Amino acid sequence: MPLSSTEPLNDRVYVELVRSLYANITPAVIMMFAFMLAFGIIWLESPEFDPLLIALGVASMLASLTRVLVTAAFRSMALTAALNRPQARRLELVFAFPYLGFAALLGLYGAYVFWMPLTEAHTLIIALLVGYCAGVATGTGLRPNIAVPSMCLAIGPTILISAIRADPIHIGLAVITLAFLFGGSQTVLMRHDTMRAEIAKRLASVSLARRDTLTALPNRLALQEYYEENAATISPNGLIAVHYLDLDGFKPVNDTYGHGVGDALLTSVASRLRGAIRSGDIVARLGGDEFAVIQFGLQRADEADLLARRIGATIAQPFEIGDHNVSISTCIGTVVSTDRSQRLDLLLQEADEKLYARKRARNGTAALRDFA
CATH class of the missing domain: 3.30.70.270 (Reverse transcriptase/Diguanylate cyclase domain)
Known part of the structure; x- marks a missing residue:
């Protein structure tokens, strides 16, 4: 279907925001190996065989691998193809399902480990969750409908378990982590609004004064x-x-x-x-x-x-x-x-x-x- 030269500006901005999801696959690869390392250490340090811990860990690794493979498979199309809004929407959904799936499984795994009496493992999980949320904010921050739910799914269960434990250390951890989650979500939303305005400004070519009279492009x-x-x-x-x-x-x-x-x-x-x-x-x-x-x-x-x-x-x-x-x-x-x-x-x-x-x-x- 031909692309229309009168395609609405909002649609072109949306396409650019979706392209940003596929721009950098490296953080997802790093997160996959970081989780594998953390899972291996926690499994070895666990005092007894725990089938639920293993099941959640394996499922999380498979979800992380799927996330990387899907991004790699559709990356070239997302970054090079001429996309209209429906095509960009399909690419966004293809990206979102494994992304949110991994976030949910990571959250369940982290909460379960926090419920276990392994203090050292708690530190490892916090490092993993903080690193994940930082990667989400930078990698998918231009699409807050994916970034914010992913951060909540990943770190929310651990906040809940910390609050249930009800001792001062865990309550403090829950409050601080919740505050960081709220602040990070606000930053994602503000960054999205700022970048959306910048992309719209660039697409409309309003930043340059000297233009070609026919096309309105810079000369x-x-x-x-x-x-x-x-x-x-x-x-x-x-x-x-x-x-x-x-x-x-x-x-x-x-x-x-x-x-x-x-x-x-x-x-x-x-x-x-x-x-x-x-x-x-x-x-x-x-x-x-x-x-x-x-x-x-x-x-x-x-x-x-x-x-x-x-x-x-x-x-x-x-x-x-x-x-x-x-x-x-x-x-x-x-x-x-x-x-x-x-x-x-x-x-x-x-x-x-x-x-x-x-x-x-x-x-x-x-x-x-x-x-x-």
Whole structure:
């Protein structure tokens, strides 16, 4: 189904918030191994064989493994595909079920261990629960409907057991932990509101004054100014990626349907590009059917490839322009740099050269296929 160039801003913001759930799988992997370690230690320190302890521990490990596997399986789609709101909603649910399932099992396991007379194990469980809640707040904080219930499910049962024990130490522990849970939940909600506003601001392109008159994207001068102002501050220790792209099949659209349809197509492309980039990155129209995207603060070079694939998938979706259903594609040249003092025009030139090298390679492959 074609993506509409008039897709509501709230829907595009929602898609970006869902993408954030899949951005970093490392905390889930760390939590899985941390739980396995804690479970192994508590099992060995347990004075007698406890089938319920083992059952809860094994179930929690399986849920944690499922959470990691599901995130890994759908991560590429979440970060690169052109998504509408229903598709993003399905991805959110796919992420949420194993996530909340592990939180519930972790909470039951922690409460059961707290009920056992193993004081050293209580310390281990508290460390595990605090680490888990910190990971939830940072990893899923942009979706509070997942983050807050997960924290409550994980740490709530232990708070309850501590209160039931009714001795001063455990009552103090329950009160302090409950206060931290409340404060953490408030922080998650405030962070969500702040980031939602920032993403909406970026998607609407209201942060830059110099715009292309047709697409309302930043122009080449605005791109240069934004790069100079933000390269060092946003990417003090990270990589910078510059993408140079043009549209394959745009000229035939102009020739067949006229410049009015061509202009409307460029405006629709610009809207999709705005929705494809992250908060803090920038997309600009350089002229004609040529655009540039700059990513700041990358940790790995393959993050640039993920965005290039996402842009390609986004542009490949058919466009509805008036009564016409138009299909085009894009070719992208990408340069990743660690030098924040390098001139933008040189990076754009290098990315442009890679773009045309890809075009030549693509045309050569097509010629060989036709010859065969």
